[in-house]
Amino acid sequence: MAGELAWFIANILPYITLAVMTLALVYNFVKWLVIPRPVVWALFPAKHNTVDILIGIVKKIFVLPGPRKVDISVWILAMLFHIGLIISLSFHAKYILLPSLGPVEYYLGAAAGIAAAIGTIGFFIRRIDMAKTKVDSTFADYFALILLMATLTIGAYLRIGGIMDHEHMWLWVRGILTLSPVDPPTHPIFLVHITLAQIYMMYLPFKTLIHPIAILFGQKVVLDERHIYPR
Amino acid sequence: MVEERTIEKTEEKVVEIPKWRRVFDDYRAMSDEILRPDEPKKEKFLEAMKKSLSKQNWPFLLPYKLTLEACTKCGTCAEACSTYIGSGRKKIYSPVYRSDMLRKIYKKHFTLTGKLFGSLVGAKDPTEEDINALAEAVYRCTVCRRCALACPFGLDNGLITREARKIFADIGIVPDELKENGVENQLKYGSAPKVPYEAFMDILEFIKEDIEEEKGIEVEIPVDKKGAKYLIMNNAGDYLAFTETVQGIVEIMNYLGEDWTLNSPRTGVNDVVNYGLFYSDEDLVRVMKAHVETAKKLDVEYLVVGECGHAYDALAHFAKDLIPPEERPFKVISWMELLDQFIREKRLKLDKEKNPEPVTFHDSCKWGRTGGIYEEPRRILQAACKDFREMYPNREWNYCCGGGSGFAIMTKDDFLKFRMETYGKVKVEQLKQTGAKIVATICSNCKGQFRELINYYKLDMRFSGVSELVANALVYED
Numbered sequence: 001m002a003g004e005l006a007w008f009i010a011n012i013l014p015y016i017t018l019a020v021m022t023l024a025l026v027y028n029f030v031k032w033l034v035i036p037r038p039v040v041w042a043l044f045p046a047k048h049n050t051v052d053i054l055i056g057i058v059k060k061i062f063v064l065p066g067p068r069k070v071d072i073s074v075w076i077l078a079m080l081f082h083i084g085l086i087i088s089l090s091f092h093a094k095y096i097l098l099p100s101l102g103p104v105e106y107y108l109g110a111a112a113g114i115a116a117a118i119g120t121i122g123f124f125i126r127r128i129d130m131a132k133t134k135v136d137s138t139f140a141d142y143f144a145l146i147l148l149m150a151t152l153t154i155g156a157y158l159r160i161g162g163i164m165d166h167e168h169m170w171l172w173v174r175g176i177l178t179l180s181p182v183d184p185p186t187h188p189i190f191l192v193h194i195t196l197a198q199i200y201m202m203y204l205p206f207k208t209l210i211h212p213i214a215i216l217f218g219q220k221v222v223l224d225e226r227h228i229y230p231r
Numbered sequence: 232m233v234e235e236r237t238i239e240k241t242e243e244k245v246v247e248i249p250k251w252r253r254v255f256d257d258y259r260a261m262s263d264e265i266l267r268p269d270e271p272k273k274e275k276f277l278e279a280m281k282k283s284l285s286k287q288n289w290p291f292l293l294p295y296k297l298t299l300e301a302c303t304k305c306g307t308c309a310e311a312c313s314t315y316i317g318s319g320r321k322k323i324y325s326p327v328y329r330s331d332m333l334r335k336i337y338k339k340h341f342t343l344t345g346k347l348f349g350s351l352v353g354a355k356d357p358t359e360e361d362i363n364a365l366a367e368a369v370y371r372c373t374v375c376r377r378c379a380l381a382c383p384f385g386l387d388n389g390l391i392t393r394e395a396r397k398i399f400a401d402i403g404i405v406p407d408e409l410k411e412n413g414v415e416n417q418l419k420y421g422s423a424p425k426v427p428y429e430a431f432m433d434i435l436e437f438i439k440e441d442i443e444e445e446k447g448i449e450v451e452i453p454v455d456k457k458g459a460k461y462l463i464m465n466n467a468g469d470y471l472a473f474t475e476t477v478q479g480i481v482e483i484m485n486y487l488g489e490d491w492t493l494n495s496p497r498t499g500v501n502d503v504v505n506y507g508l509f510y511s512d513e514d515l516v517r518v519m520k521a522h523v524e525t526a527k528k529l530d531v532e533y534l535v536v537g538e539c540g541h542a543y544d545a546l547a548h549f550a551k552d553l554i555p556p557e558e559r560p561f562k563v564i565s566w567m568e569l570l571d572q573f574i575r576e577k578r579l580k581l582d583k584e585k586n587p588e589p590v591t592f593h594d595s596c597k598w599g600r601t602g603g604i605y606e607e608p609r610r611i612l613q614a615a616c617k618d619f620r621e622m623y624p625n626r627e628w629n630y631c632c633g634g635g636s637g638f639a640i641m642t643k644d645d646f647l648k649f650r651m652e653t654y655g656k657v658k659v660e661q662l663k664q665t666g667a668k669i670v671a672t673i674c675s676n677c678k679g680q681f682r683e684l685i686n687y688y689k690l691d692m693r694f695s696g697v698s699e700l701v702a703n704a705l706v707y708e709d
């Protein structure tokens with residue numbers, strides 16, 4: 001029984017997760033794409049050609065000028081969180097291809113994890129504080145952060161505790177990627193970790209991953225000053 | 232129906248100030264006759280909201296739905312909003328709180344997750360009191376859109392305010408200053424304050440006499456001249472209260488000997504305001520079309536938008552998406568662009584010494600953030616004034632004066648106090664820091680708000696349009 005559950009969590013759920021994520025993400029994107037083009041109500045300085053608009057959007061994504069100008073705490077937390085996340089995820093990806101970590105990667109990876117954790121905890125505390133001063137967050141908002149914190153904490157525990165047999169984990173990941181699943185690691189904490197991670201990933205498109213998509217449309221609307229009738 | 236009355240003693244007499252039942256905060260923007268707080272309106276509201284979420288509302292549907300659905304509630308927008316900051320950071324005035332009042336209804340009635348998971352995802356079925364509160368809440372935001380500039384995702388709480396105002400307008404809830412005594416008067420009488428032809432001509436006569444007396448020069452004020460190159464259309468407030476601005480324009484155009492005209496109410500509409508912009512797309516377009524018809528009737532080459540910010544937004548921007556070019560056979564330009572062009576062509580001889588006092592410039596939201604007219608007024612003021620000083624923050628990050636989206640003409644109950652004690656506070660600090668004696672601005676609504684602010688906070692400064700400062704600096708060759 002336990003073996004079947006482990007097999008399901010480790011070798012079947014990943015495909016379901018991937019399918020749910022992909023479909024939901026595509027839906028989230030197309031949903032905005034099919035809404036008719038709005039009138040221009042740009043915020044100046046705005047742009048009047050596609051290249052400048054694209055550059056503008058990229059700048060907004062990487063520089064986050066709004067938070068930097070008016071609320072530096074959001075800017076710091078967002079930078080810590082996202083940069084931490086990007087480094088951490090890219091090391092995960094690299095590890096799948098080359099299952100070894102050099103000392104630099106080891107410490108950089110740890111720093112990235114800590115940065116992401118500070119960002120996450122920071123956002124959580126901020127939400128509690130904002131309920132007094134700005135707006136109430138919903139259970140769904142907190143749930144996204146709780147899932148993330150739980151996943152990160154257990155992940156860190158697995159790593160610091162040296163619990164996992166990396167060789168075995170690597171074979172399991174390879175198995176999923178090559179569509180020929182092998183027996184997964186069955187440490188219960190590991191199974192909890194990947195279960196949470198997958199629930200989180202399925203939850204992402206319905207909550208957290210709305211914002212990276214929305215930024216493309218939202219910033220385009222305020223950056224684009226090309227009228228329907230140019231004259 | 233007046234529920235509560237306060238008696239305030241002044242030196243001479245006892246004045247009774249009506250106070251309506253509080254439904255959102257300590258203020259009321261709309262009277263009981265308009266808001267009808269005891270009349271059930273939830274069903275009608277939901278019906279109108281459904282319409283606002285349909286393709287019928289295509290001009291704003293994308294940013295509207297995007298803001299409703301994608302807000303992460305990060306709270307950045309709050310720190311951009313001067314109602315919020317000026318109020319001492321009261322939660323109810325934060326942009327995201329206000330939008331969330333509508334978002335809760337949206338989730339409950341128009342999304343599957345809201346229907347399935349209810350309050351877990353922030354959905355709430357509104358009570359009649361929630362609807363009343365929202366109706367007032369959307370008149371606590373000047374739609375300055377500084378929050379939209381700050382939002383990391385470009386989401387627009389100002390637009391949400393406007394969309395909610397549209398829903399309420401659809402069910403007959405709009406401040407009478409904007410609709411009955413605004414748009415409807417304007418379309419019927421040619422100007423919102425109903426200035427008749429004779430009175431209008433008298434105003435121009437006074438202006439002519441004033442210039443001739445002060446400057447010892449003769450001026451012509453062409454009115455309703457067909458086929459003129461420039462039709463300069465002003466805000467009615469500039470004819471009635473801030474006459475110096477029109478006086479400045481008249482003097483400058485005479486100095487240049489340009490082919491221009493003003494227009495009287497007989498030609499259609501001679502008040503460039505468009506209050507429809509603040510609460511309804513239908514009324515926005517009705518007024519815009521009336522402006523277009525007037526300019527067509529006079530067969531002018533340029534419709535020049537005088538010192539009125541939101542009129543520029545309507546005519547220079549929305550018209551380009553909502554009225555096909557063949558229906559508006561003239562160009563729209565702002566008076567600032569034109570004046571800047573005259574100065575750059577060196578056609579105006581100006582002596583800065585004639586404006587020796589320190590001058591600062593207030594970027595009106597509708598001219599700046601949503602209009603893109605930043606550099607023209609600065610070049611003009613630098614050419615006409617000895618000591619021009621920037622206000623900080625400025626340009627796209629400037630704070631709204633607090634008179635935007637119709638507030639400048641709204642004073643019911645103690646709404647004026649709201650204007651003074653929220654945005655007003657922030658603006659006054661900004662003004663003080665400049666050390667300027669004159670705050671120049673190119674919007675009649677901003678002027679109205681500055682008049683009150685200077686009075687309320689006893690500031691040692693005055694406000695001015697840009698035109699009169701330029702006229703004052705003109706050098707006449709003998």
Ligand code: HEM
Nearest residue numbers: 060061078082123141144145208211212215303304305383
């Ligand atoms: C286009 C790129 C992105 C931009 C510009 C961006 C920006 C932001 C900003 C400004 C915040 C703070 C707002 C908040 O409190 O929610 C934030 C939060 C967050 N972002 Fe992103 N993000 C991007 C992509 C991503 C991606 C791909 C993920 C994937 C997991 C992600 C996950 C998160 C999480 C978990 C939070 C904290 C959310 C919370 O407080 O509930 N972001 N992001």
Ligand code: SF4
Nearest residue numbers: 302304305306308382
């Ligand atoms: S800044 Fe944007 S995402 Fe953040 S709370 Fe405000 S509207 Fe929502």
Ligand code: SF4
Nearest residue numbers: 312372375376378389
């Ligand atoms: S539009 Fe202006 S007044 Fe309204 S919420 Fe945004 S910043 Fe505040």
